[in-house]
Amino acid sequence: MRFSRMHLPTLKEVPAEAEVASHRLMLRAGMIRRLAAGIYSYLPFGLLALRNVEEIVRQEMNRAGAQEVLLPAVQPAELWQESERWDFYGKELLRFKDRHQRDFCFGPTHEEVITDLIRHEVRSYRQLPLNLYQIQTKFRDEIRPRFGLMRGREFIMKDGYSFDVDDAAATISYQSMRAAYGRIFSRCGLDFRAVEADSGAIGGNFSHEFVVLADSGEDAIASCEKCDYAANIEKAQSKFVETAVPEVKSDSAAAETVATPDCQSVDEVAAFFKVSPAKIAKSMIFESDLGFCMVVVPGDREVNEFKVKAELKANWLEIPAPGRVADELGLPVGYLGPLGVDIPVLVDREVPQMGVMVCGANRAGYHLKGVCWERDFSSKEIADLVVVNAGELCPRCGAALQIDRGIEVGHIFKLGTKYSEKLNATFLDQDGKEKELVMGCYGIGVGRTVAAAIEQNHDENGIKFPYAIAPFKAALLNLDMKSEEVTAFCEKLYQEFLERGIAVLYDDRNERPGVKFKDADLLGMPVRLTLGRKGFKRGIIEVKLRDSSTSQEFPLDDLEPLWSLFSELQADDTRI
RNA sequence: CGGGAUGUGGCUCAGCCUGGUAGAGCACUGCGUUCGGGACGCAGGGGUCGGAGGUUCAAAUCCUCUCAUCCCGACCA
Structure with missing residues (x-):
């Protein structure tokens, strides 16, 4: 993409509303713009990052045997009344009426819809297991949206649902999703933890959250220094240590x-x-x-x-x-x-x-x-009714617990038969007996994952995109647009990037070098290539990784090392 | 829903206390100079001061109501 032709409105100044780094940077980098509280437009640069995350999600979901569907965003109240969540879900559920005064809501989640779909389709154990997912815009009328995409009201979410014959089979589905989630967030280049969690309003009895470690995160997690125990602070327990209680003599004064x-x-x-x-x-x-x-x-x-x-x-x-x-x-x-x-x-x-x-x-x-x-x-x-503190003992192994902050980017639940019971979603098992489907549900906040990646990968100059989700893998800076030979070379190199299928942002704007450097840093492309008149005379192009403070020079007449560099980055990124 | 704050060109804000001609920086347009880390000069365009009502000769400024947004606690991907 040519910078001169791209709608990429970078900001020097920061809008006052932005509190956290990712929100600030996403606004400054021209990724998102706010329309209303918790509701954002995705601009081209932001959408590219979002699509990259979605693509990784799709690949890993498909690899784990799930199939993509797309369910309606607008849902009839009847379904929610049937699951008894119409009254229970509360004000987060955005409700409205159609022209016939029938109640509808904008889906905050899709257990009802998917269960309704499946109860009409699945009759036999032979059709199971089944795992369906979608990537779709949800709406939850949060009381306090904030931090940009981190906690929007409208947001893009991957939600998946599994259907199994019994609890043991459901556990297998759950474990397979847990593994897929690990691969997804690893590929996104995130430092995360899978922690035990409260299952909240979705219901169910067993769940894990995937939390990206970041000081600005809204969640706190407790994890053991020695073993693999990790839990959301909401659920975290500690080993109870009994201490000697000073004895109170029976004749001592009453209260x-x-x-x-x-x-x-x-x-x-x-x-x-x-x-x-x-x-x-x-x-x-x-x-x-x-x-x-x-x-x-x-x-x-x-x-x-x-x-x-x-x-x-x-x-x-x-x-x-x-x-x-x-x-x-x-x-x-x-x-x-x-x-x-x-x-x-x-x-x-x-x-x-x-x-x-x-x-x-x-x-x-x-x-x-x-x-x-x-x-x-x-x-x-x-x-046990209190919040655990750092330094308390691990309930499993007795080592010290530490508390970290993080951003919840994914959440998986074993739902059991909560929804299949309510909605009467059954199948016939091998013995011809009617049974309720055993369900699981699996969510990933796509926009929040992008925000979390930025939260975890930035410096004072801007974003440092992990390679896999970077909207462009490289920035090509032409510092001398007026020099015909420099521009000719940049054009040639740009074409070669296109041919090789490596996403590049070619800065061909009529701007001073300082502007181009600042924007390149802000936008966070992993590799920056700089060519100016001086370098051209010396026959070199400057190559700098966004994450490194030093740069190296590659000869203009042999760019193989450059392409090898991209091959390596690419490989790192798909390796899990 | 409680508690606190803010609404003034696209963005960041000043002006309000003490009523009297709407301002600055950034961004934008044109011309010129500049050109390896967010340049400079000159000339421009752009604002019903969130909205409604009131007080006043006169309201961005004072009063009332209202709407919106942001920040601190309960929800969640």
């Missing part, structure tokens, strides 16, 4: 009520009693579809809402407004405690080890001191 004006936070209470926050029992009210409950954890720990939700077996969980807690429960937020409340109390497994502790008195302005587990807590049920 005592103390006036603690203006001490609502754990820190304030700890300061008031001159004890460490670890000695404060932090009590919080949660509300779920099962009603209110209280969760008690040590004051220096953070409640893991996902664990609470799982422990309760609730469908949803949130922290109610303090006003509601006061109105409906008569409890003063800031002075909550587990003693004498008449709603279920969930206690973290570390609380019994706190010894003598302080907690709220359920009376505004008062706390209790001298509280102890054995004597004072009415329910003795405990569970």
